[in-house]
Amino acid sequence: MSTLAVHDHGVESHDHDHEHHHHDTFLTKYVFSQDHKMIAKQFLITGITMAFIAMTLSILFRIQLAYPDKTFPLLHTLLGRFAPEGRIDPNFYMSLVTIHGTIMVFFVLTAGLSGTFSNLLIPLQLGARDMASPFLNMLSYWAFFLASVIMLSSFFVQKGPASGGWTIYPPLSALPKAMPGSGEGMTLWLISMVLFVASSLMGGINYVSTVLNMRTKGMDLWKMPLTIWAFFLTAILGVLSFPVLVAGVVLLIFDRSFGTSFYLSEIVVQGQVMPFEGGSPILFEHLFWFLGHPEVYIVIMPALGISSEIISTNSRKPIFGYHAMVYSLIGISVLSFIVWGHHMFVTGMNPFLGGVFMITTLIIAVPSAVKTFNYLATLWRGNIRFTPAMLFAIGLVSFFISGGLTGLFLGNAALDINLHDTYFVVAHFHLVMGSAAIFGMLAGVYHWFPKMFGRLMDEKLGYLHFWLTFIGAYLVFFPMHFMGLDGVPRRYYAFTEFPSMARWLSVNVFITWAAIMSGVAQIAFLFNFVYSIFWGKKTTQNPWGSNTLEWTAPVEHLHGNWPGEIPTVYRWPYDYSKPGHHEDFIPQTVPYSETMSSNLSHDFEDNEAGLEAFKKWQIANPPREEVK
Amino acid sequence: MAFKNIFRFKTLSAAAAMLLFGTATAMAQTAPAAPAAADGDSAMWIGVGYYVLLFVLVAIIVGIVGKILRVYDLTSQIQGKKPINWNNIMGILFIVFLIAGLYGAYWEFTVQGTMTLPEAASKHGVDIDNMFMVTFGITVIVFVLTQICLFGFAFIYRGSDKRKAYFYPHNNTIEKIWTVIPAIVLTVLVITGFFTWKTITNSNDVKGDMPAMNIDITGHQFAWEIRYPGKDGKLGAKDYKLTTATNKIGVDFKDQASFDDLVADTIVLPVNRPVRLNIIAQDVIHSVYMPHFRVQINAVPGLPTYFKFTPTITTMDMRSRLDDGKFEYLLYCNKICGGAHYNMQKIVRVVTESEYEAWLAHQKPYLNDALKKELKMVDANQPQAPAQNRLALNN
Ligand code: HEM
Numbered sequence A: 001m002s003t004l005a006v007h008d009h010g011v012e013s014h015d016h017d018h019e020h021h022h023h024d025t026f027l028t029k030y031v032f033s034q035d036h037k038m039i040a041k042q043f044l045i046t047g048i049t050m051a052f053i054a055m056t057l058s059i060l061f062r063i064q065l066a067y068p069d070k071t072f073p074l075l076h077t078l079l080g081r082f083a084p085e086g087r088i089d090p091n092f093y094m095s096l097v098t099i100h101g102t103i104m105v106f107f108v109l110t111a112g113l114s115g116t117f118s119n120l121l122i123p124l125q126l127g128a129r130d131m132a133s134p135f136l137n138m139l140s141y142w143a144f145f146l147a148s149v150i151m152l153s154s155f156f157v158q159k160g161p162a163s164g165g166w167t168i169y170p171p172l173s174a175l176p177k178a179m180p181g182s183g184e185g186m187t188l189w190l191i192s193m194v195l196f197v198a199s200s201l202m203g204g205i206n207y208v209s210t211v212l213n214m215r216t217k218g219m220d221l222w223k224m225p226l227t228i229w230a231f232f233l234t235a236i237l238g239v240l241s242f243p244v245l246v247a248g249v250v251l252l253i254f255d256r257s258f259g260t261s262f263y264l265s266e267i268v269v270q271g272q273v274m275p276f277e278g279g280s281p282i283l284f285e286h287l288f289w290f291l292g293h294p295e296v297y298i299v300i301m302p303a304l305g306i307s308s309e310i311i312s313t314n315s316r317k318p319i320f321g322y323h324a325m326v327y328s329l330i331g332i333s334v335l336s337f338i339v340w341g342h343h344m345f346v347t348g349m350n351p352f353l354g355g356v357f358m359i360t361t362l363i364i365a366v367p368s369a370v371k372t373f374n375y376l377a378t379l380w381r382g383n384i385r386f387t388p389a390m391l392f393a394i395g396l397v398s399f400f401i402s403g404g405l406t407g408l409f410l411g412n413a414a415l416d417i418n419l420h421d422t423y424f425v426v427a428h429f430h431l432v433m434g435s436a437a438i439f440g441m442l443a444g445v446y447h448w449f450p451k452m453f454g455r456l457m458d459e460k461l462g463y464l465h466f467w468l469t470f471i472g473a474y475l476v477f478f479p480m481h482f483m484g485l486d487g488v489p490r491r492y493y494a495f496t497e498f499p500s501m502a503r504w505l506s507v508n509v510f511i512t513w514a515a516i517m518s519g520v521a522q523i524a525f526l527f528n529f530v531y532s533i534f535w536g537k538k539t540t541q542n543p544w545g546s547n548t549l550e551w552t553a554p555v556e557h558l559h560g561n562w563p564g565e566i567p568t569v570y571r572w573p574y575d576y577s578k579p580g581h582h583e584d585f586i587p588q589t590v591p592y593s594e595t596m597s598s599n600l601s602h603d604f605e606d607n608e609a610g611l612e613a614f615k616k617w618q619i620a621n622p623p624r625e626e627v628k
Numbered sequence B: 001m002a003f004k005n006i007f008r009f010k011t012l013s014a015a016a017a018m019l020l021f022g023t024a025t026a027m028a029q030t031a032p033a034a035p036a037a038a039d040g041d042s043a044m045w046i047g048v049g050y051y052v053l054l055f056v057l058v059a060i061i062v063g064i065v066g067k068i069l070r071v072y073d074l075t076s077q078i079q080g081k082k083p084i085n086w087n088n089i090m091g092i093l094f095i096v097f098l099i100a101g102l103y104g105a106y107w108e109f110t111v112q113g114t115m116t117l118p119e120a121a122s123k124h125g126v127d128i129d130n131m132f133m134v135t136f137g138i139t140v141i142v143f144v145l146t147q148i149c150l151f152g153f154a155f156i157y158r159g160s161d162k163r164k165a166y167f168y169p170h171n172n173t174i175e176k177i178w179t180v181i182p183a184i185v186l187t188v189l190v191i192t193g194f195f196t197w198k199t200i201t202n203s204n205d206v207k208g209d210m211p212a213m214n215i216d217i218t219g220h221q222f223a224w225e226i227r228y229p230g231k232d233g234k235l236g237a238k239d240y241k242l243t244t245a246t247n248k249i250g251v252d253f254k255d256q257a258s259f260d261d262l263v264a265d266t267i268v269l270p271v272n273r274p275v276r277l278n279i280i281a282q283d284v285i286h287s288v289y290m291p292h293f294r295v296q297i298n299a300v301p302g303l304p305t306y307f308k309f310t311p312t313i314t315t316m317d318m319r320s321r322l323d324d325g326k327f328e329y330l331l332y333c334n335k336i337c338g339g340a341h342y343n344m345q346k347i348v349r350v351v352t353e354s355e356y357e358a359w360l361a362h363q364k365p366y367l368n369d370a371l372k373k374e375l376k377m378v379d380a381n382q383p384q385a386p387a388q389n390r391l392a393l394n395n
């Protein structure tokens, strides 16, 4: 809490503030840092690293899918026993998909995305010196780091990493005999995830309390940028749902290691009758998806928040329907807790329950639709500036539409009968979650890079990166819908055993090469990112002409963010292109008294005195031309 | 502007070259030709080198193009001309993407769309397909309109210094409209979907219909065991504890009904007769997936599940409809279940009633000689395992 007290003393002391003992060493500045901006960067760089690893894994299994009957000596050289004779082993294929999914969903799109931008933006956009608990914040990062290391270390155990899919349904994940990955690999997966959840909880609690308690003067909830709303609701979702995953995981650990039967019953493995009785695998599925569904919104909501901000800033227009945007975020958050059963329509769950979940699921599509329409309305009659961040934000909207619409098929229990666990589902979630959220993250990186590193990324390379990735992602995921509609299951090592599926081999080759192209395109990003950190063009304080508070902080990073007093907020963050104002943006820190010519009576809704003053001013200055 | 073309052309052609050469190089070798160690190694590294070189080449080209662009920009600034207007270029690219993308989507629908499953071969499958078409119609319209708006707006309202954006923070009427309309459409989808789902999952025999015949399917790593009831039409009870190498699915022979049960290798179904598949798994979760019949339900250890449906098109009929003499209906596993998950299939054949009777007469009894022998031995000291017929949650 010491951070709160800063403005009491350090008005002119600039580069040194509250922690008087200080003078950062390398260790406290870059490693065990408690500064939210540094922690954000740590999350980002770890997240990007994990993303590249997970992407490489996906290229490996895409090669297997495209060329199931070819051998690649290189694979043997690289992977050793996991690719005997240059072909990926079927069990290792399963490990690849499992770890790819786990890393992407949790380590990249949850920790990498929320961790980076919640940490960076919550204090900066709300006008706080730091997080409510900087220490917890640091722990959160290091628990995440440890979780990442443990997850990756599972590649070095004898039998390979966990391989039961990222959903790790028991009994497959509970019986080491059922597949090699269910041995030590699974144990490591479980340990890693427990740490991950701990990290996520520490982060989430911090975000929630910071948003609730540490907003600067004038920053009431309805003046918060949509980014903050999104991070705030995401953190609440995480805090409420991740513990359920831990419960599920702990019971699984008991089943695996202590002979309990929470999820196991009437099992005969390889001819051997097992002693488990009375458990239910369905119980695990409920626990898993009780987190799992909110999790997908934990992934997408920050991305939506980020793109709201970026689209508004770069359209030079207020976000359309700010209140509706907030209410639909709230609606999505609440509803996301009562739809998890749509992942379980055909699991043997009571069909009546399936019917109920189908109703709730399709209701959640309404707020999602509202958000989409509001984005479109924001672009309408804008004055759009295509920064790379803006391109990625537009890409996000496109993916969110394409992938969201297929949700209407899957959310319909009757249709899901034939679509469940096929490539249709793969297409759905890679568009709506995978691609959309990654684009949100990339948009955020391009947009707030100057805030993080004080330099700008190269725009041209950003353009190249965007187009290759955008086109690539559609080329990869669009054809998968049709494979799904032909009944091609996901998580199949090879389609060679079915003549009906072998027809899709040429499509698989195409998809694999599109994936490789998009993968290579990420090198443009990586290069741009690293190069710009050191040699990028120096940025100005507010490079995008943005209204939010973070751009009122100096470019150089200070512990405590603002050298003097924390700025006060007077207006909402979306006064772009307001008629009557000489510039096309009015930062939140500009009081209405300084912008008389652009004020609207609407601006004084709950401010009697202000309205009166404004009325008087209007009478004194009759409008020369009617402003509509 | 001309440079825009060079830029795009070069990167695109480099990408295309990669695609072209990529598949045909030394990296891949067909399976049987296991390379001699030393030889293969150098071939491999040559292959790797080739790709690295290709990548470096592309990177250099990108770098050069970048430089050219910068020089071009600078010179035009010196000459007092306007620099490249990237806003315009990106706006135009979006419109190009929109058109190419819509055409691409159309192409996919017409080409790959026709590769999807044939018409439903079961009664409820027809309802599902109708639902599908309705949903498809609605979503395609929304898809096209919203993508056109998105990229269209991006193009039309691309930035310029001359304009100012239109300050338009909200409009409650419009917002109400586009909340209510999706809500109505979704309500329609939910209601029809709900009733379709209810009829499909209804386990009671429909009045007037033939009672469903029962077939028992047991999944284990990595195969399916099929059991038909004998003359009595009843499947004997099971107890997983009785599972042995000969009594593969643990049939309980204290139940008389099990004596005449039959094992089968293929699933053969008489056309137009309701069947009820009784499904269980022994080791891990599997899933009975029969896409042509629009049938899927998981096979769960400890939790019996079932699926009731009526096949309506015989295999022969389907073969002639599809003009594919080798067509077979299939049942395959659709829940990740281990290393050989990708090959856990059974052929399903739908035949006429008489063909079915003839086929059934040839099936072997589950209680074969080996099992009889084993049972005599086991029966004497078998512990009295209570017959545990746990009810499926969905019964
Ligand atoms: C329009 C709203 C949406 C609806 C109605 C919807 C519906 C569904 C349904 C029913 C499934 C289960 C399909 C199956 O396994 O058979 C599913 C899967 C999935 N959805 Fe959505 N979805 C929607 C939006 C989203 C969003 C916004 C995300 C993420 C940001 C998302 C992420 C996922 C993921 C990750 C899966 C697959 C999980 C797995 O099985 O591995 N969905 N969706």
Ligand SMILES: [Cu+2]
Binding pocket: A292, A293, A296, A339, A340, A342, A343
């Ligand atoms: Cu879900």
Ligand SMILES: [Cu+2]
Binding pocket: B219, B220, B222, B285, B286, B287, B333, B334, B335, B336, B337, B341, B344
């Ligand atoms: Cu299986």
